[in-house]
Structures are given as C-alpha cells and as structure tokens.
Amino acid sequence: MIYDGLLLQKIRQENPLVHNITNIVVANFSANGLLALGASPIMADSPEEMEDMVTIASSVVLNIGTLNPTTVEAMILAGKAANVKGVPVVLDPVGVGASQFRRRVVQTILQEVNVDVIRGNIGELATIADVEWQAKGVDAGVGSHSAEYIAELVATKHKCTVGMTGEIDIITDGNTVYKVKNGDPVMPLITGSGCLLSAVIGAFLGVESASTILSKVTTAIATYGVVGELAAEKTKLPGSFVVAFMDLLHDVTAEDIKPRLQIEEVVR
C-alpha cells in the first residue's frame, strides 16, 4: 500500500530535524506546523552556516518564496552538502513562473543540486517543464497540457519525485502515478499552506524507513489533506481554520486518517 501509516508515528518518536531555507511570509507558520506535527525545525538561512546545519539535519527544504541572492547562495550550499551526506532535499519553487529571476534560480538549483522531491502547483511545474501554462502571480493558473503529463515530465527530466498539489494532487516518480483527492478548498486561503506541506514532506522524508520516496511523499500529501478536511469540518473561516489545522496536525493519528484516504494509482 502506498500510504504508510507508520511514518506519522515515527515522526513523533524520532522528531526529525527539518532544515528550512524559506521565506519571511511562512517562516513562523512552517516552524509551528513542523513542531505541531512532531518534527523539529531549523530555520537558518545564512550561507556561513549551511554546512553545519546540514550535518545535524534529517532533511533539507529549499523554498524560494522571498528569495534573494544571499538565500539562493545558502540554498545551493545546503543542497550540495545534503547531497554529499545523503540527506534528502525538497524544493518548493514558489511562484517560479512570476519572474525571470525565479526561473534562473530554479534552473541553477536543479543543475547544482540533486533534488529528491519537487512540490509545487501545476503552474510552477509547467514552468519547470517548460510547457505552456497561464499562471496568475505566484498562484496556479490554467493551461492545456494534462497535469499528469507535466508532473511526469518534471519527474523524468530531473530524476526526482514530483508532488503536484491542487484540487487533485498528483504524485509521481516518473514511472508510477498516484492521485490524492484529500484536502479542502479553504486550504489555499491560508498563506503558506503549500510551503508548510513542503516542510511536512521534509519531515516524512527525514525518518528512518524502508518506504520509497514515492510512498513517503504520497503519505505526507494525503495526511496533510485529511488534516485539512478535519479542520474544515470545524470551520471554513480562515482565521479559525489555521488554529484548528495546527491543533489537528498535532493530534491526528494514522487511525483517524486511514478511513478518509482517497488515493488511487493511475493505471495506464
């Protein structure tokens, strides 16, 4: 089964250290989300200390939300150090389609660093795949290629697992494709709901387990979606939703999640 119910428990036992180089908008939300889940955040972003931080990290998450030349340098140093030490790397290419600068930076990261997982929306992944897609700002847009095609293109080209999130999430390593239909429409109303998911994927990658990366990413995305559903049953209003979501990230168990899972393998 692609969903691995033990991973959540392992996060709470092992408290993996997730090293986030992230943006000023979501730094607090991401750190609190990781702590609520059971992981431990490191939020350092200065090039001077990237190698030291990676030494103690269980995973590294690179998020370009409010990138600048210094944090980009830090991301590349952290990513390369993680590759050397075998620490998994997640890339969140926030709004990559919105500027030439972001496109260049993501290209450079993907050239310099072996990224294990790219987590983005369809607009961001279409930019990375270099296929046409109409993006609106840093949010997803509308286009003509199928979502699956774009996700597989990116996974194959960059030899990584792709977590494409949207109304239906698509997770693929380039060979196998899973769809996850969990989640709630209130989630995109919360700034950083995608960024925190990337950090949560980092937590799932950071535990000891024989599961594949594909299984870990699918489990992380489905878990996150179910937590969103459970919180949305309490409230659909964004201020209250954030509170309920944090509470449930802490409280949810695999037993709560399993009956709600909507994961299916795409058969071709």
Added chain:
Amino acid sequence: MIYDGLLLQKIRQENPLVHNITNIVVANFSANGLLALGASPIMADSPEEMEDMVTIASSVVLNIGTLNPTTVEAMILAGKAANVKGVPVVLDPVGVGASQFRRRVVQTILQEVNVDVIRGNIGELATIADVEWQAKGVDAGVGSHSAEYIAELVATKHKCTVGMTGEIDIITDGNTVYKVKNGDPVMPLITGSGCLLSAVIGAFLGVESASTILSKVTTAIATYGVVGELAAEKTKLPGSFVVAFMDLLHDVTAEDIKPRLQIEEVVR
C-alpha cells in the same frame, strides 16, 4: 456617496494581485489578511524581480517597517515600474520619525516615485509634513497641529491621497476631507494592524472601478474599521481578536458594513 459598496464584491470577483514589499514582522499577517479579504498577495522583495512582479500586479504597497538598503532599492524599482505601467502605489511610512535613515528613505521614495496613497498615523505624517510632533517609537505621539492640517499638507505637497489613521481616521486628497469614526481600540494591540490596512487599501485600489482614489481609500478604511468593530464584539483579547478579525475579513459583506458606517465629510 463616498463609500462604494461594490468594491468589496469586486475584490472577491477579480482577486487583485497586491504586490507587497514589506517587513518581516507583518508579512504573514498581511498575506493572510489579503487572502481572507479576497485579494491575492505577492510578497517578493528582491530588486532582481521587481519589474516582473509589477507587470502582473494590480497594485503595489511599499512598507518600510524593517527596511534595509536592499529592500529600499526594491521599493524604488517597484514604484518606478508601477508608475510607468499605471499601477497604483501605496506607501506605508512605518515609524518614519524614529530614525534619520527612515526619513531619508521616505524622502527618496517620494522624490523618485509618484505615490498615489500614503497611509500612516499622525506622527508619521507629521514627520513627512515636517511639522513638529512628539512621536514615541514607531507609534503615534502627541503634538500641536491639527490632524486635518497635517493630512492636507502631505496630500497637497505630494499630490496624493492621505489616509491618516487613529482614533478618528482622516482621508483627504488635499481638496475634500472625510472623517471615519469606525474601528475599535483593541486594533492597535495587534502588530501590523496598520500595515495590513495599507495592503487592504492596495486591494481596493487594484480593482476595476470608476470610483476616485479618495472613495476607494475611504471605503477601504471604513470597511477595515467595521471589521474591527465586529471582531471586537466577539472578543477584546488580542489573540482571539486576530482570529475573529481574519474570519470577518473573509465573511463580511457590504450589507453588514453599511448600517455601521460612520463617515462624514468635513465642511469648511
């Protein structure tokens, strides 16, 4: 009527992209507030991508809360690009009276960029007007000139609309003056309540409408004040207030707002 009840609905239909160059304290709160209201935030602050971001933005908000030479460069690039493209610009001169550095930066911005709206408290606007006023840190202080005089001086000198917020808000384009008495004393207890208002003004400026900037700014400030009143009816405690305020930004309608409006034109 100066209050334009259609603007809120237009924000929710058009989801204007508000490009914020802002500070590390309020970035999350501002982005969440814009999303709750129905707008879309861009929070980039690196000079490398300012022109690209302005290309897709419906409005630009410059906030000097935790300014540094790099973000100042970004603000000026974004402001100039916005002027070229006819995108409205809001300036929030946070704590401008607190340091020489802030005074110089605000002077430079006002020389280099045509700012459409300046939103600040009386202490900040007195500094820009170069009239005496006792400021306390980044908060408002006490002085001798009338608030209206200061607001009009700034509006006239910088050919813009001024939104001076405080117990009574004063909005003027240098010709007409409106007072808004909506709001609640708990609001200044929330860090960034002024900064988010500046971003919200950006959302109101970012929709298609024949209304004047004076009408849009007055509508934004009155809407924000009424949301504060409605939230304060639920709770006066700051942690709970933030949650209620976000919920209500999302939920409030022009019909909720209209019966509570306390707007009056100053007749002279």
Added chain:
Amino acid sequence: MIYDGLLLQKIRQENPLVHNITNIVVANFSANGLLALGASPIMADSPEEMEDMVTIASSVVLNIGTLNPTTVEAMILAGKAANVKGVPVVLDPVGVGASQFRRRVVQTILQEVNVDVIRGNIGELATIADVEWQAKGVDAGVGSHSAEYIAELVATKHKCTVGMTGEIDIITDGNTVYKVKNGDPVMPLITGSGCLLSAVIGAFLGVESASTILSKVTTAIATYGVVGELAAEKTKLPGSFVVAFMDLLHDVTAEDIKPRLQIEEVVR
C-alpha cells in the same frame, strides 16, 4: 521577595519600548506578545538606524535565530549604543551550538557588548560556558554537568544575569540562584516561546524600578511560566494554545500570578 508584583503593572503604565533585533520566524509573535503584555515593540534590524532606535528604546534584545552578517553588525551597533546610554541588553543565543558561525558571533557580541541578561536553554548556555553538552539542533540536549553549574559559570564569566529555561528554570547573577518551576510542557511546542520570553524579559528590564536585574528576570520568567500554565488549562493543542497564551499575556494580573508562583532560592 524576589518576585516583584509591581513590575507587570508598570509595564502596562509605562509601555516600555523594547528594541528587538530578531529573526524572521518569531518577529510577528514577539511583537504581538510584547503588545499583549503592555509593552511597545521596535523591530528594526538595519545597521543604518541602530543608534537612533536605541535612543528611544527602554531595552534592547539581541536574538540570533536567523542571523546573517548584516543583522550581526546591527546587533553589535545596537548593543554598544545601549551600553553608552545605560539601556539594558538581553542576549538570546538561539541554537548557538548548532554552527561555528553562531559560536563566533556570540563570542564577538559578548566581547564587544556588556550584556545584562543571557536567556537560553541548557544546551545553548553549555556552549557559551564551553563545557560538554549534547545539543540537538537549536533545541536543548542532554549532558553531564549540573544546570546550576553551567548557569553560574556563564553569569560569572560574563558578569551578567543568566536565565536558563527548561523544565525547571534557573536564574542567577553568579551569587544567588533561584529556581522557577512554573510553565507547562506544551510551551516548547510553540516556535519562539523562548524568543518571546527574551523579549518579555526586555520589557521587565525596561521599566523604572529599584528592583535588581535578578529580581526582574526571575519575575519575568515566573510570570511567563504562569501565563503558560493558565493557557494550558484551557487547551494543550498548539494552535489554540497560542491564542490563549496571547489573550492571557494581556489579561493576567499579579494577583492571578502570586498564588501559583513556584520560586525557590537555592541554599548552599
């Protein structure tokens, strides 16, 4: 009595301006916590304006959570200016054991600036004391020296008051040692709960009072711990806890606190 019940009231009367040079993770939480308590935050971090900010500040708090060379420069400028003007300085050496860069920076700060209070966990203080201790990331770890020994070593070496926080808090000026057992295990689940405490200590140092720094720091730590207990009586879930904690920081009185105090002097 080491607990000074008047200090909280003074914070609410005097609204001391606490100048924080802090990190992108906790800036919002720290500013909101200070406002909730009754103090006023300044959150500037650019070297260009440090001296001006210190001129109006009641205390200065240096936090290295997401340090970089520019903020370090700002911290040293602010610290030196505070020393010249007699403004108290608090240092929060977040995760100092996690990188060579942090160790060098903290050494430099302690050489260049007379720090009045160091607030950290046992792992951080062991690094400063240069005694062995196993740290895990930026969080506390496990070691062999007694916590009291480490706290006194730092206090004596750096001629300051040390607030070592953990399950049991230890406060010492190198001569007298107090233990505080207030607090709740949910508190470390909130990112920045230590950072905000350092800022709160800044607020307690920033009021006019004949109390010793040892008394002010002990009062601040005990107050914070009791607020944590009161909030934890409402909820143990992290999202709801943050809301309750902010509400109670605003609402709590010395009369609520006194019956719950668990402070004892260590007799030797």
